Amino acid sequence: MPPATPSERCLTVSDLAVGFAARGGTILALEDISFHVDAGETLSLLGESGSGKSVSAQAIMALLPDTAVVSSGTVRFDGKDLLALPRRETRRLCGTEMGMVFQDPLTALNPVFTVGDQIAELFRVRQGLGRRAAREAAADVIDTVGIPDARRRLGNYPHQFSGGMRQRLVIAMAIALKPRLLIADEPTTALDVTVQAQIMDLLGRLQREHNMAMLLITHDLGVVADVTDRVAVMYSGRIVETGDVRRVYDRPGHPYTRGLLASVPATAGGGKHQPLATIGGLPPNPQRRPQGCTFHPRCPFAQDICRTERPPMVDLGNGHGATCHFAREMVADDRLFA
Amino acid sequence: MPAYLLGRLGSALLVVLGAATIVFLAMRAIPGDPAVVMLGVSATPEQVAALRADWGLDAPLPVQYLNFLTRMVVLDFGQSIRLGMPAMQAVSQTLPYTIYLALVAFALALLVGFPLGVFSALQRGKAADKLISLFSLAGQSLPSFWVGIMLVLLLSRTLHILPSGGAGSPEAVLLPAVTLALPLLSVIVRLVRSGLLESMGEPYIQTARAKGLGETRVVGVHGVRNMLIPVVTVVGLELGTLLGGAVIVETVFAWPGLGRLLIDSIAARDYAVVQASVVMLVLFFVSINIVVDLLYGVLDPRVRVDG
Ligand SMILES: Nc1ncnc2c1ncn2[C@@H]1O[C@H](COP(=O)(O)OP(=O)(O)OP(=O)(O)O)[C@@H](O)[C@H]1O
Ligand SMILES: [Mg+2]
Numbered sequence: 001m002p003p004a005t006p007s008e009r010c011l012t013v014s015d016l017a018v019g020f021a022a023r024g025g026t027i028l029a030l031e032d033i034s035f036h037v038d039a040g041e042t043l044s045l046l047g048e049s050g051s052g053k054s055v056s057a058q059a060i061m062a063l064l065p066d067t068a069v070v071s072s073g074t075v076r077f078d079g080k081d082l083l084a085l086p087r088r089e090t091r092r093l094c095g096t097e098m099g100m101v102f103q104d105p106l107t108a109l110n111p112v113f114t115v116g117d118q119i120a121e122l123f124r125v126r127q128g129l130g131r132r133a134a135r136e137a138a139a140d141v142i143d144t145v146g147i148p149d150a151r152r153r154l155g156n157y158p159h160q161f162s163g164g165m166r167q168r169l170v171i172a173m174a175i176a177l178k179p180r181l182l183i184a185d186e187p188t189t190a191l192d193v194t195v196q197a198q199i200m201d202l203l204g205r206l207q208r209e210h211n212m213a214m215l216l217i218t219h220d221l222g223v224v225a226d227v228t229d230r231v232a233v234m235y236s237g238r239i240v241e242t243g244d245v246r247r248v249y250d251r252p253g254h255p256y257t258r259g260l261l262a263s264v265p266a267t268a269g270g271g272k273h274q275p276l277a278t279i280g281g282l283p284p285n286p287q288r289r290p291q292g293c294t295f296h297p298r299c300p301f302a303q304d305i306c307r308t309e310r311p312p313m314v315d316l317g318n319g320h321g322a323t324c325h326f327a328r329e330m331v332a333d334d335r336l337f338a
Numbered sequence: 339m340p341a342y343l344l345g346r347l348g349s350a351l352l353v354v355l356g357a358a359t360i361v362f363l364a365m366r367a368i369p370g371d372p373a374v375v376m377l378g379v380s381a382t383p384e385q386v387a388a389l390r391a392d393w394g395l396d397a398p399l400p401v402q403y404l405n406f407l408t409r410m411v412v413l414d415f416g417q418s419i420r421l422g423m424p425a426m427q428a429v430s431q432t433l434p435y436t437i438y439l440a441l442v443a444f445a446l447a448l449l450v451g452f453p454l455g456v457f458s459a460l461q462r463g464k465a466a467d468k469l470i471s472l473f474s475l476a477g478q479s480l481p482s483f484w485v486g487i488m489l490v491l492l493l494s495r496t497l498h499i500l501p502s503g504g505a506g507s508p509e510a511v512l513l514p515a516v517t518l519a520l521p522l523l524s525v526i527v528r529l530v531r532s533g534l535l536e537s538m539g540e541p542y543i544q545t546a547r548a549k550g551l552g553e554t555r556v557v558g559v560h561g562v563r564n565m566l567i568p569v570v571t572v573v574g575l576e577l578g579t580l581l582g583g584a585v586i587v588e589t590v591f592a593w594p595g596l597g598r599l600l601i602d603s604i605a606a607r608d609y610a611v612v613q614a615s616v617v618m619l620v621l622f623f624v625s626i627n628i629v630v631d632l633l634y635g636v637l638d639p640r641v642r643v644d645g
Contacts, residue, residue: 063544088552095550102548107541112563112639122549157639173549 016073047234099174116154243320253322455530477524533565574630
């Protein structure tokens, strides 16, 4: 894959840190978060529950709650720093330039409005279309996401659709105004196994058709392998490894990534839906992260230095990097990957 | 839908029948004979017996009861012994006053309570929110007769801004209406506040924001519309309480409504008017409940019966 030129760059997050006001000080939910997504490319944010994936997405879309404090960082999109803009300005880009798909389609749709109204609202409010035109446009979008008999179903309410169909509707809303960036936060987690692949196929097709940049949030290693170009692995509010998905999967530079991959049976792709928690121990409480490398209490390779010094992001070449003191050794050790 | 509505009407009829029975029995169970009340304690037993026979009170109770029920079907409750006119006529003369008072109070409670609740929710935790919460707590717990008397003392006796009672001038409705509205207004403030806070925490609000809608639209359309469901339900039920409250407020403010008629008629043991007033109040109450039920179906598509 040729390296992306800056002109294709869609979203660049640099040094992002987000905290939450809580009793007894702030909880640092994100620290040193940096990644970028190019047009037509998919970047996966991969990590256990609580690692900060959703907070990252919320920071980009100006959806953070009032208790959140962005203490540093920039989010560059369209030549602007979204974090420096007033929230109202960033919101104007939501829907039109950036779309978002949420985890739970059962609750992401407003139960008291017809799906036609909810999708047409985008065209009416954001684009100033008239009622009739907005309805036509809504029908077209519903058709695009593969809901049969679109025109008739405009008048239906969310509870009249199945989970998979509802997620198609959420996707329809996210892509209706043809955004350049699509953020999908665990879009298949709440769905039946049989529907998950269909939804991922739909997202992939829409991405190709619109040349969208996609930020895919997931804890499903199989999904990452199937549809992703690059991956950023998160652990306890930080990115511990990033790079092309093939490189990272073949030669992980971080013991955490290795642990994740080892927890999936050898038949990659067929090994979806495995729990990630076969690594011993639990992620640290964000209010009491360990000194040094935050992963060291769970790391089978931990040395003295890991307990005292925080590892830098080690450049492993070709955009591959890992925050481990022994990243080079990890990658070089052929015995580990026999 | 028609089957559901029929069932609803059926149970409403049972409620009316039950209330009619209770008021019929209660009036005859409490001490005090209407004939004695009318003639005074010096009347001879013969005079009392003659008057009772005149009013049909000498018939056995079951006969009286059946008479009452059969005539109730055509809204004939008999003659008022106190007013010398058909009981229904006394009711229909006073009922408009009560409806007017209740409507003004209801409008006041809605028009003030709703925005105050929304504002309170948006200001959650701030000083304004706390002040409003305190106010609504007081409004809910202070008894109406006390609030009414305080308002009269302050606005009529001391400041001479508003009349203290009667229905002689257009602005006379204000004090009783405010007094009557206060508890409902407070309930609405609390319901709207908590309902809006709850719906604002739902994921579909994030969806609305992710669509790039302005915060006014997110709150005003997506938040408020969902909050309406619990609010309408409770407000509908509270409307009945409003009618009940009218009885007290009308007495405090000498408002010539059904409530005052009812109190006066109970004192005079005017069976016909008491029965007529109560049955009419209950009829109102159950009608409102049916309307609220239907409204609930309009507001929440999930409970709407398909087809
Ligand atoms: N509103 C909030 N208030 C306080 N802390 C929060 C809030 N939202 C998230 N956090 C904290 O931020 C951290 C990251 O949460 P986040 O929701 O981003 O996790 P996640 O990676 O999306 O997990 P999951 O896979 O469960 O969705 C967690 O430690 C969480 O406790
Ligand atoms: Mg999440």
